[in-house]
Amino acid sequence: MNALTWLEPLRSSVAELDPADWAALEHFDHDLQVLCPAAPQANDAGWSRWLLELRRELAARGHRAPPGPAGPVWQTLAQFLAGTRDLDLRDCTGLGHGAMVLTHATAGTARAWTRRLHAGDLVGIAASERRGGSRIREITTQARLGRGGHWRLTGEKCWVSRLTEAAAFVVFVRDPDGRISAVLVDAEHAGVEREVIEPFGLGGWGWGVLRLHDVPIDPATALLGNPGSGLEIFHEHFAGFRPLVTATALGTAAGVHGLVADELAARRDVGILPRIRDNALITLGRAHAAITANLLAALTASRLAAAGHPDAGLLARLGKAAGIDTAVQAVADLAPLIGASGFKRSHPAAKARADLTGLLYADGIHDSLYRSGGVTLLASASAGAPTQTPALAAAT
Ligand SMILES: Cc1cc2nc3c(=O)[nH]c(=O)nc-3n(C[C@H](O)[C@H](O)[C@H](O)COP(=O)(O)OP(=O)(O)OC[C@H]3O[C@@H](n4cnc5c(N)ncnc54)[C@H](O)[C@@H]3O)c2cc1C
Incomplete structure (x- = not known):
């Protein structure tokens, strides 16, 4: 397929x-x-x-x-x-x-x-810190006021993806007034140190720690939005970004689905399998339905984000968690149908399993996303009104 x-x-x-x-x-x-x-x-x-x-x-x-x-x-x-x-x-x-x-x-x-x-340049995001990526409100990376109105950035971000490939990072900092702001930092600046960590999956981009050693930036050109609008920018961005991540992961599950279907059909056609057993057919059918349903949900979430709909963040958070969970489950169910050859490290099904694991954390760890969704839903239920803005910070 x-x-x-x-x-x-x-x-x-x-x-x-x-x-x-x-x-x-x-x-x-x-x-x-x-x-x-x-x-x-x-x-x-x-x-x-x-x-x-x-x-x-x-x-x-x-x-x-x-x-x-x-x-x-x-x-x-x-x-x-x-x-x-x-x-x-x-x-x-x-x-x-x-x-x-x-x-x-x-x-x-x-x-x-x-x-x-x-032209193809890449921008990374640096939000997570050692205290926990799901607690962006507690970040400590500091921007201090320097000479001539410049800000000087000091701090450490962890688990940053695109670490060695990004030309710049959007970094979330405490600005000189203690508010959360988003600033653009050139990856090549001498004060930017990058330490690569070997990941379990998603090895395509470098991943690891980004340290900022007294990095000067000019807020007149590097500040995104107004001072103190970091959380707003973060939430608005992830309302649009999460459906894209979800769609990619669902595509990966669909790719494994295609491999399994082709493999089973080939084995049947050459007579290795006299017939395809029901468990395989049911798995193919169930996975197809789940992938399609979640892709439609991701499309809806993308639309709502672009329109600035008040429920966009909620659908993006819940849709990301549910969509990635679906992709992980589909691949876990489908991969054994290939047999042991699908367990080779070099097999795309094995790689897909390892890579998808990374998305259980990246762009929002799932228990935090579901919990944050629950908070929003409960708030709207008690208010008897349309969805409220979430009080809880959803993670990167
Ligand atoms: C492959 C990959 C790519 C990533 N890319 C980036 C990136 O580009 N930029 C970036 O900034 N970050 C990135 N991250 C980090 C990612 O966003 C974080 O892993 C995620 O936000 C969760 O943060 P954490 O891992 O620090 O876990 P924590 O926030 O420490 O959470 C760990 C667990 O503790 C739970 N928990 C939280 N509070 C409590 C509590 N009070 N009681 C009990 N349990 C609690 C959480 O729900 C979770 O289950 C990436 C991570 C991975 C794995």
Whole structure:
């Protein structure tokens, strides 16, 4: 089953996409088909470099979301298509965390970064600290007032992804007035130290600790939004970002689904299997239904985020947790149907299992996301009114 086959039945559910947008998605899928066979073995030396080159090449070929309401829907489906190849392709198109810069930076900074992101540069996010990534309100990374109105940043962020590939990071700090602000920090500044840690999965991008040693920034160009608007920026960004992550993970589960279906059909066709047993058929059917349902939910969450709907954050948090849980479960159920060969480290099903594990933490650890959703739902139930803004900080 090819990746686009999953999307074809959903056409009527995404009225925002006109025939040209669909053609662009097909073209994107075709280019992935052409470019991916040249990839080095996943996780080998050169894997991360190739992923960055792929991002630049796809950018050069003009693969980006169309303007207007079709944009977030197109990007969600593009993430799904990329995910079917490998979860490490999660940044092969799109603005990613750079969206915060384009939305909240000054006009000059946003203009410069529009060019850089369209050329394939990558922006990382540095929010988590040792006290716990799910407690962003308690961050201690400090911006002190320096000479000439500059801020000097000192602190340590941990578990940061895109650590060695990002050209810049959106860093969440305590500003000189003690409020949480978001600032853009150049990755190459001498005071920025990066310590790589080997992850269990999602090895495509460098991951680890980002230390800031008295790094000067000019708030006139590097501050995103107003001083003190860090939490607002964080929550608004993740309302749009989480559905994209979810769609990518669901794509990865769909990719494993395709491998399993092809393997079973091939074994049946050559007579190794006289017939396909019911447990395999049921697993294929159940996984397909769950992946499709969660992808539709991710599309809805993307739409709501783009429209600034008051429930966008809630749907993104719950949809991320439920969608990743679905992808993890689908792959856990499907992989044994391949047999022991699917347990080889080099097998895509084995890689998918390890990679998806990372998304149980990244972009929001699930118990915190479900709990935060519960708080919001309870607040709206007691108020008898539409959903309230969550009191609880949802994690990166
Ligand atoms: C692959 C990967 C990529 C990542 N990328 C990034 C990135 O690019 N940038 C970034 O900033 N971060 C990143 N992270 C960090 C991620 O956002 C955090 O792991 C996540 O927010 C959870 O934070 P934590 O791991 O510090 O766990 P904690 O916040 O310490 O939580 C650990 C557990 O304790 C629970 N807990 C919290 N409070 C309580 C309590 N009062 N009582 C009992 N239990 C409690 C939590 O719910 C959770 O189950 C990444 C993580 C991974 C694994």
